[in-house]
Amino acid sequence: MSTPPRLLVNGQPGDSLPALDRGALYGDGLFETILFVGADAPLWPRHMARLRLGAARLGFALPDEAQLLAAARTAGAELPRAAVRLSVSRGVGERGYAPPRAAQPNWVVSAAPAPVLPADWYARGIRVRCCALRLAAQPALAGIKHANRLEQVLARAEWDDAQIAEGLLRDRAGYVVSATAANLFAVVGGLLVTPALDECGVAGVARAEVLARRDVVVRRLSWEEVMQAEEIFLTSSLRGIVPLRQVDDSVFAPGAAARGLQREWRALGFGDAHEG
Amino acid sequence: MSTPPRLLVNGQPGDSLPALDRGALYGDGLFETILFVGADAPLWPRHMARLRLGAARLGFALPDEAQLLAAARTAGAELPRAAVRLSVSRGVGERGYAPPRAAQPNWVVSAAPAPVLPADWYARGIRVRCCALRLAAQPALAGIKHANRLEQVLARAEWDDAQIAEGLLRDRAGYVVSATAANLFAVVGGLLVTPALDECGVAGVARAEVLARRDVVVRRLSWEEVMQAEEIFLTSSLRGIVPLRQVDDSVFAPGAAARGLQREWRALGFGDAHEG
Structure with a gap:
């Protein structure tokens, strides 16, 4: 038996796109990164919902x-557990x-x-x-996962230390928005809070799943509030629920909110995303 | 004799790029649109200077x-007159x-x-x-001609009327920044003024040529000032010096500043970019 292709272009095995595709010219496109466990992607409907929102915003039709x-x-x-882009x-x-x-x-599917x-x-x-990089405020593009990602590329290029797993991003007013490739939640005064994403940031599908499962206050969240939070965790479709233990020199501890969601994440069908 | 290729990928005839090139994934790239008259591109050194600035900002090496x-x-x-991308x-x-x-x-050259x-x-x-679209303020990306151009795509999608040649873009504070694919100059109180581009916008090579030839005040420029300007014109590497005669319902007339620069543009070697 032959190995199935891990790269498909417009549904067919292939590894290239037209050199003048508008994705390459202008970042005129959208993407999703989806965790599959076998043939199942528990968050698939949320990925599709975000993709449809993005296509409506940018004004083009999606493939079936x-x-x-x-x-x-x-x-x-x-692949028992695949990251499908x-x-x-x-x-x-x-x-x-x-x-x-x-x-x-033109559409591309790749798996790793x-x-x-x-x-x-x-x-x-x-x-x-x-x-250090601050996200720019652009309501027309906020929330959707479009392919204009130079801000994230530049922010991720700020460090090269395997001990640092992520970087937190603020907007120009200093409010915390997200990590470079994950959303952020904080427990502040006993309430679960996540930043509003109407001006910048990507509204993650894992974030949407948490919003559907918990009472969450969605609002501006200052750096000072995050620093004084009882607990902080990140959410990502590939990585699930990941608590923070240190932000620069400030120390935190995983808390009950993250623990509870981690249990539910396993029950969703994601199993364990970690070693051992 | 065979026709020379109008599309080259990495210097060789070709029409495709890897599907997982970061240009397509994230708009992680730069571009220039260059007017050639025969084998000559009078603004070539300025295009290369901007490309080098962009590559330094994004942190990658350019081809020779x-x-x-x-x-x-x-x-x-x-092509007697080619737009080379x-x-x-x-x-x-x-x-x-x-x-x-x-x-x-990966680099692509195309000509039309x-x-x-x-x-x-x-x-x-x-x-x-x-x-209607307002440009977001992002100093890390302002000025360079990177491939994250969804703002320009969305702005250009606002109208579909061949009588309207361009659209003016403002930042979120209401200051005028540029057109969607050209820079803007205005004569205000007898002085030539062009918007500062330290927070958003692309610093065009034609704009740079004008700055080298004239005394120009580079500063924030309000919508009201533009509306009361004695004369307004756009600059573009492909289109040269183009005066405005109407902005929405407000009427303007080409003035001496644009006329003088149009003459110098022809003398630079661009000839006439117009019919007849």
Whole structure:
């Protein structure tokens, strides 16, 4: 038997895109990173909901969702836990920024073994840093997972220390928005709080799952509040619920909110994303 | 004799890029749009200076400039006036936002006949509108011509009327920044003024050429000042110096500043970018 392809372009085995695709020209596209456990992606409907929201915002049509799911399963087959990346661009168009009326979206599905993180990260928490880069406020693009990600690239380039698992991002007013590739929750005065994402940041599907399971206050969250939080954790579709134990030099401890959600995450069908 | 290729990838005839190139994944790249008249691009050194600035900001190495120039000339050969697009991405890397240490940039050169605009646009001016989309403030990315261009795509999608040649963009505070694909100059109280681009906008090479030729005040420029300007014109490497005759319902007339620069533009070697 042949190995199934881990890379599909427009649903077919392939490894290239047109050089003048608007994804490459302008980042004119969307993407999702989806955890599959075997053929199942428990958060698939949330990924599709966000993708539809993004496509409506950018104004292009998506491929059929059944096709996307079939391609994702093909790419991830034989991987017990697969990180499937799905990207959809507006396609090739005439020159210039004006979106072509009849572009044909190009879409790519790729799969890799899902990251396996140290068990310690889930039990004791991770160390993170505060990034210097501030996210710009752009309500027209906030929340969706579009392919204009230079802010995240520059923020992630700020450190090169394997002991630092993530970086926290603030907006220009100093409010905490998220990590570079995860959302943030904090327990403040006994209440679970997560930053509002109407001006910047990506509204993660794991964040959406937490919002559906808990009473959460969604509002601006200052750096000082985060520093004084009773507990802080990150959420990510690939990594699940990850508590923080250190932000720069400030020490935190995993708390009951993260522990409870970690248990529910396993029950959702994700199993354990960690070693041992 | 065979027709020279109008599309080159990494200096060779080709029409595709790796599907997982970071240009397509994150808009992690830079581009230039360069007017060639025969084998000459009078603003080539300015394009290269901006490209180097962008590469330093994003933290990746550029291909050799002599190679870029040779490829641009090959792509544009047989076109008397060519619009050459040169894009350079960081290349393929491991998953995630962290820039790979040893990525190999991928670069694409494409050529098309330069746009020919109605002579009337240069003589009497163009009609433009004011866009609803406001540019986000991101000093880390301001000025350079990176490939995160969804703001420009969304702004350009606001209208579909061939009589409207461009759209003016403001920042969130209401200051005028530029057009969607050109820079803006206004004569205010007898002084030539152009918006500061330290928080958003692209610092165009045609703008740089004007700054080198004239005394220009570079500062924040309010919408009200633009509306009361004695004259307004746009600058673009492809289109040159284009006066405005109407902004929404407000009427303007081409003035001496634009006329003088139009003459110098022809003398630079660009000839006439218009019909007749």
